[in-house]
Amino acid sequence: MKEQHIALIVEDDREIAEELVEIVSSLDCDAVVTDNREDALAKLQNESFCLILLDLQIKKAVDSLKGHVEYGKALLRNIREKHHDHNGTAFCLPVIIVSGFARERDEAVDVMKDGASLVVHKPFDSRQVSEGLRQAFEDSGRKTHDQCREPPQAQSPNLKDGIVIAIPGDRIGRRTRVAIGSKTLELPDFALKVLLHLMVAQRRGEPVNKRDMGATDDQGFKGISVLRNELKPILRSVDIVKNHYHGNYSFMPGVTIGDCVIDKLLEIGDKTISDLAKVLQNQALGPTQKSERNSGEFPTHRRRH
Numbered sequence: 001m002k003e004q005h006i007a008l009i010v011e012d013d014r015e016i017a018e019e020l021v022e023i024v025s026s027l028d029c030d031a032v033v034t035d036n037r038e039d040a041l042a043k044l045q046n047e048s049f050c051l052i053l054l055d056l057q058i059k060k061a062v063d064s065l066k067g068h069v070e071y072g073k074a075l076l077r078n079i080r081e082k083h084h085d086h087n088g089t090a091f092c093l094p095v096i097i098v099s100g101f102a103r104e105r106d107e108a109v110d111v112m113k114d115g116a117s118l119v120v121h122k123p124f125d126s127r128q129v130s131e132g133l134r135q136a137f138e139d140s141g142r143k144t145h146d147q148c149r150e151p152p153q154a155q156s157p158n159l160k161d162g163i164v165i166a167i168p169g170d171r172i173g174r175r176t177r178v179a180i181g182s183k184t185l186e187l188p189d190f191a192l193k194v195l196l197h198l199m200v201a202q203r204r205g206e207p208v209n210k211r212d213m214g215a216t217d218d219q220g221f222k223g224i225s226v227l228r229n230e231l232k233p234i235l236r237s238v239d240i241v242k243n244h245y246h247g248n249y250s251f252m253p254g255v256t257i258g259d260c261v262i263d264k265l266l267e268i269g270d271k272t273i274s275d276l277a278k279v280l281q282n283q284a285l286g287p288t289q290k291s292e293r294n295s296g297e298f299p300t301h302r303r304r305h
Contacts, residue, residue: 003145005029005050005137010040010075011098012058012067016122020053020098023129036062037071041078049093050148051136052079056099056111069101073114080115091117094136098124157181157238159254165199165240166257169264176268179258180234189270191230194223196276198241199260202251203283210247224249260284 007024011017012035021031032047034040036059043049056072059065076095083093094117101107108119117139118132142148157163163180170177175186178195187195194213201208210221224241231240242252257280265277 005142005145005148006048007031007051007053007133008040008043008047008049009033009053010037010058010072011035011053011055013055016055016098019126020129023126024051024053024133027130027133029133035059036064036067037075037078038062040075044079044082048148050142050145051133052093052095053098054095056097056101056107069099069107072097072099072101073111076111076114076116084115090136090139090141091115092140092142094118094140096120096129096132096136098122098129157235159238159240159252161254163235163238163240163255164258165195165255167195167260167265169261171264171268176265180231183234185231185233187227187230189268189273190223191227193270193272193276194227196265196273196280198249198251199257200276200279200283201249202255202257203280207242207244207248207250210249215247221247 005024005028007029009017009020009024009031011020011033017033017035021033024031029051032043032049034043038061040058054072054076056069057067058072058075059067060071076097079093079095080091083091085092095115097111097116097119099107099119100122111119117136120129120132137143157180166179168177168179168184172186175188176192177184178187178192197208197213210223213221213223215221215223224243228235228239228241240252240255242250244250260277260280262277262281266274268274
């Protein structure tokens with residue numbers, strides 16, 4: 001007998017929970033239902049699931065009188081602490097938020113930052129949920145249940161083989177698409193600025209100082225850490241940024257710059273992003289020949305005669 005996907009449904013409204021069970025069953029997916037955070041954590045500890053449907057307003061425990069949105073948010077964070085593996089840019093264990101509270105923009109942004117794969121607003125359309133489930137399984141690399149038993153196949157890029165970073169520039173909400181090799185993800189503006197500074201420095205053949213990226217002498221600079229975290233779904237354990245200390249940073253040897261769609265960067269409307277994009281464009285216009293210094297840290301630029 002063919003084994004089926006198993007979904008954990010965390011929902012304290014019985015009618016909605018039953019409707020969600022019917023939806024996942026129509027996709028040949030078994031369902032386990034609970035209505036509180038404590039039971040959900042126990043089930044996650046003792047059983048394996050392929051997907052999670054989570055309402056934000058749930059009870060803390062089975063004997064709690066009232067649910068609260070903070071218990072759902074806390075459960076999402078608990079899940080991601082344990083199940084944080086990625087298949088490319090998607091989580092291997094999708095968590096779909098099905099909630100009326102997530103209709104508010106700030107709430108939706110918060111849960112996506114905490115690791116939600118998709119947000120479905122209540123009242124929901126059954127077809128919308130079904131399509132979301134199918135897409136979540138496909139993105140996670142788990143179209144069949146057999147694949148749920150396989151360890152994630154995503155591998156970290158190798159600096160020795162070279163890592164090419166490009167900026168297609170497509171705008172997704174308030175994020176901009178960046179390509180690392182054949183994979184893409186979206187960066188918020190702050191992380192994008194740090195990346196652009198490093199790209200400009202790479203072309204110049206010298207590191208960039210934190211002051212040039214907006215920091216001051218009397219404060220630390222979190223920009224590099226933010227960028228590293230944003231790139232982690234693709235780079236995983238690989239660090240592409242070299243710390244030269246005294247506030248100076250550059251790309252590691254092996255990192256090269258691919259195509260950057262300058263027009264799309266200019267359309268964002270941020271002055272810093274536009275200025276850096278124009279510098280990149282000007283740097284790319286002049287024919288240069290790059291060679292590695294003996295130290296292997298920075299490329300040199302020689303004019304062709």
